[in-house]
Amino acid sequence: MASTDEIAAESATDWDRVRSGPEFIELKRRLRRFVVPVTAGFLGWYVVFVLLADFAHGFMATKLFGNVNVGLVLGILQFVSTFVITGLYLRYAAKRLDPLAERIRAEHERTSR
Amino acid sequence: MSDPVLNIGIFAVFVVVTLLIVVRTRRRGATTADFYTAGQAFTGRQNGVAIAGDYLSAAAFLGISGAVATYGYDGFLYSIGFLVAWLIALLLVAELLRNTGRFTMADMLSFRLKPGPVRTAAALSTLMVSFFYLLAQMNGAGGLVALLLGVTGRAGQAVVVSVVGALMVLYVLIGGMKGTTWVQIVKAVLLLIGAFGMTVWVLARYGFDFSAILHAAVERGGAGGEALLGPGKQYGATGLSRVDFLSLGITLVLGTAGLPHVLMRFYTVPDSGAARRSVAWAIGLIGVFLLFTLVLGYGAGALVGPEKIANSPGKANSAIPLLAQTLGGPVLLGLIAAVAFATILAVVAGLTITASASFAHDLYAGVLRRKNPPDAKSEVRVARWAAVAIGLVAIAGGIVTNGQNVAFLVSLAFAVAASANLPAILYSLFWRRFTTQGALWSIYGGLVVTVGLIIFSPVVSGTPTSIFPAAHFDWFPLANPGLVAIPLSFLLGYLGTILSTSPSDPHKHSELEVRALTGIGTTPERPS
Numbered sequence: 001m002a003s004t005d006e007i008a009a010e011s012a013t014d015w016d017r018v019r020s021g022p023e024f025i026e027l028k029r030r031l032r033r034f035v036v037p038v039t040a041g042f043l044g045w046y047v048v049f050v051l052l053a054d055f056a057h058g059f060m061a062t063k064l065f066g067n068v069n070v071g072l073v074l075g076i077l078q079f080v081s082t083f084v085i086t087g088l089y090l091r092y093a094a095k096r097l098d099p100l101a102e103r104i105r106a107e108h109e110r111t112s113r
Numbered sequence: 114m115s116d117p118v119l120n121i122g123i124f125a126v127f128v129v130v131t132l133l134i135v136v137r138t139r140r141r142g143a144t145t146a147d148f149y150t151a152g153q154a155f156t157g158r159q160n161g162v163a164i165a166g167d168y169l170s171a172a173a174f175l176g177i178s179g180a181v182a183t184y185g186y187d188g189f190l191y192s193i194g195f196l197v198a199w200l201i202a203l204l205l206v207a208e209l210l211r212n213t214g215r216f217t218m219a220d221m222l223s224f225r226l227k228p229g230p231v232r233t234a235a236a237l238s239t240l241m242v243s244f245f246y247l248l249a250q251m252n253g254a255g256g257l258v259a260l261l262l263g264v265t266g267r268a269g270q271a272v273v274v275s276v277v278g279a280l281m282v283l284y285v286l287i288g289g290m291k292g293t294t295w296v297q298i299v300k301a302v303l304l305l306i307g308a309f310g311m312t313v314w315v316l317a318r319y320g321f322d323f324s325a326i327l328h329a330a331v332e333r334g335g336a337g338g339e340a341l342l343g344p345g346k347q348y349g350a351t352g353l354s355r356v357d358f359l360s361l362g363i364t365l366v367l368g369t370a371g372l373p374h375v376l377m378r379f380y381t382v383p384d385s386g387a388a389r390r391s392v393a394w395a396i397g398l399i400g401v402f403l404l405f406t407l408v409l410g411y412g413a414g415a416l417v418g419p420e421k422i423a424n425s426p427g428k429a430n431s432a433i434p435l436l437a438q439t440l441g442g443p444v445l446l447g448l449i450a451a452v453a454f455a456t457i458l459a460v461v462a463g464l465t466i467t468a469s470a471s472f473a474h475d476l477y478a479g480v481l482r483r484k485n486p487p488d489a490k491s492e493v494r495v496a497r498w499a500a501v502a503i504g505l506v507a508i509a510g511g512i513v514t515n516g517q518n519v520a521f522l523v524s525l526a527f528a529v530a531a532s533a534n535l536p537a538i539l540y541s542l543f544w545r546r547f548t549t550q551g552a553l554w555s556i557y558g559g560l561v562v563t564v565g566l567i568i569f570s571p572v573v574s575g576t577p578t579s580i581f582p583a584a585h586f587d588w589f590p591l592a593n594p595g596l597v598a599i600p601l602s603f604l605l606g607y608l609g610t611i612l613s614t615s616p617s618d619p620h621k622h623s624e625l626e627v628r629a630l631t632g633i634g635t636t637p638e639r640p641s
Contacts, residue, residue, distance in 0.1 A: 018627045019626060024627060024630070028630060034204075039200070039201070039204055039205065046194075047363075050359055050363075053186075054348070054349075057344055057349055060344050065324070066322075066324030066325075066328070067324045067331065068324055068327070069342055069343060071186055072342070075186075075189055075190075078196070078197060079196060079403075082196055082200060082396060083396070083400060085200055086200070086397075089203060090389070090390075093389060101632060104631045104633070105632060108631070
């Protein structure tokens with residue numbers, strides 16, 4: 001199978017060295033700095049929303065304008081926050097992650113040739 | 114209520130067109146990469162549309178809008194879980210998985226864990242999830258034709274289920290992943306156009322005032338009308354049903370990123386950047402579609418009325434077809450029926466290729482023939498035969514369960530995906546100490562606990578709507594096991610790891626982590 005061949009061919013690489021290099025440590029730090037708080041945030045906000053929908057019926061049914069109530073607005077805000085997080089991540093990854101990953105990849109190709 | 118000839122005619126056009134596409138785009142090569150992942154040649158945008166096509170099943174289209182029409186706000190709650198779930202795929206899974214595997218979830222797991230045991234475990238859970246999901250879809254196909262084509266006899270429905278099964282196998286055999294993906298793309302575009310058109314139509318009826326639609330739905334709903342606007346109509350009855358809803362909410366959000374047919378889609382693009390863009394496209398399309406279903410659901414409540422929906426043969430599932438008929442008569446109904454049917458077809462084809470890939474790549478090539486690996490040609494041959502076998506099982510299952518309510522199978526599939534697959538994926542990617550024993554405990558533990566809890570839940574026995582209403586072994590009170598099963602699987606993965614006698618290999622983890630984050634060694638064109 002190609003995958004095993006590929007892995008065998010590259011096993012000469014010192015992965016521990018790449019992993020402890022300053023550029024990789026920085027890449028990992030940048031990824032975590034975005035992913036960890038954002039994941040905690042959107043999961044927390046989703047669970048709060050579900051709990052409200054589950055146990056705070058009166059609050060969710062409070063009308064804000066016309067027939068649109070708090071529950072509907074919060075639900076739509078879940079959509080909005082999902083879209084916004086997606087957009088922010090695309091931008092963050094393109095600016096802060098991809099160039100660094102590309103540098104590490106190029107460096108690896110240069111040294112392993 | 115409908116014109117069967119017209120409906121079948123429109124559907125036949127879809128089948129002919131997609132079959133033509135599948136034949137035209139087929140790849141002559143017989144490599145495993147061609148068959149499983151279309152040579153990883155799809156762009157992020159194409160793949161994103163295909164993901165939407167794979168994910169938006171008939172349950173999402175007919176089920177969610179039907180639930181909104183019948184239960185109001187509680188139906189909308191499904192949509193939110195379905196969408197938010199994609200952030201997990203975007204931030205934690207898609208790119209890292211793309212960088213560390215080629216065809217299946219087990220590729221990534223066996224990277225640093227013992228390949229034999231983890232491939233077996235991952236393949237079993239993949240096959241289980243695919244089977245539950247497939248059975249729900251095939252069963253739904255039987256119900257849908259009763260509704261749309263007026264085929265009410267059991268024999269007639271069996272024929273339709275067989276046709277659906279035969280078509281899905283045909284797509285997979287002729288087209289492999291490439292053909293299947295194009296079917297999903299075509300279907301997603303049709304579904305989005307159909308839902309968009311109906312949404313605009315409904316909105317236009319009420320002067321583009323959403324509040325006016327809500328008002329009309331409340332009026333039409335009679336005594337229970339006002340309750341449609343707030344939560345609680347479906348799940349708010351008792352404290353227990355509320356806990357059940359919490360369990361469902363958590364399962365939906367954590368299950369999506371562990372669904373094997375979703376995971377496999379991340380491998381059909383050339384690199385992690387394209388995987389990221391596919392998920393972003395999918396989030397946009399799925400989100401917009403789910404907003405359409407909100408309008409359509411309340412629109413059906415307003416224009417058709419919950420009473421008429423409840424008294425029709427398909428109950429909540431017929432809300433959208435009835436709405437289409439009210440708006441545009443038999444022609445629109447025929448179009449929407451064909452779209453719903455195409456939806457089933459595309460989803461089952463995606464499931465079939467995933468299950469057959471897992472069987473051939475993980476079980477056959479990775480475990481049974483591990484000592485003497487088969488060449489690509491014979492692995493693909495096994496995958497094709499597996500697709501045929503899966504098709505036969507799915508047809509048989511669809512016919513046997515016809516008429517029974519197996520909607521719980523979809524949430525069961527999500528629950529198994531969340532408990533058996535997601536913990537192993539996340540631990541493997543992010544926890545340096547994670548061991549083979551930890552993976553096996555969480556995968557098998559998640560499988561056994563989830564399926565076990567369902568068997569002892571009110572879904573299977575003890576209530577009038579159960580599969581065995583007369584029997585009583587329903588000692589687990591929740592219909593959705595996720596609240597218990599998911600934390601338990603994470604705990605099992607943790608315990609299995611810290612109690613391991615053979616520690617994990619830190620060098621292999623270094624390699625996995627570097628590859629996952631940088632993409633070294635993934636681009637197929639790059640010589641290695």
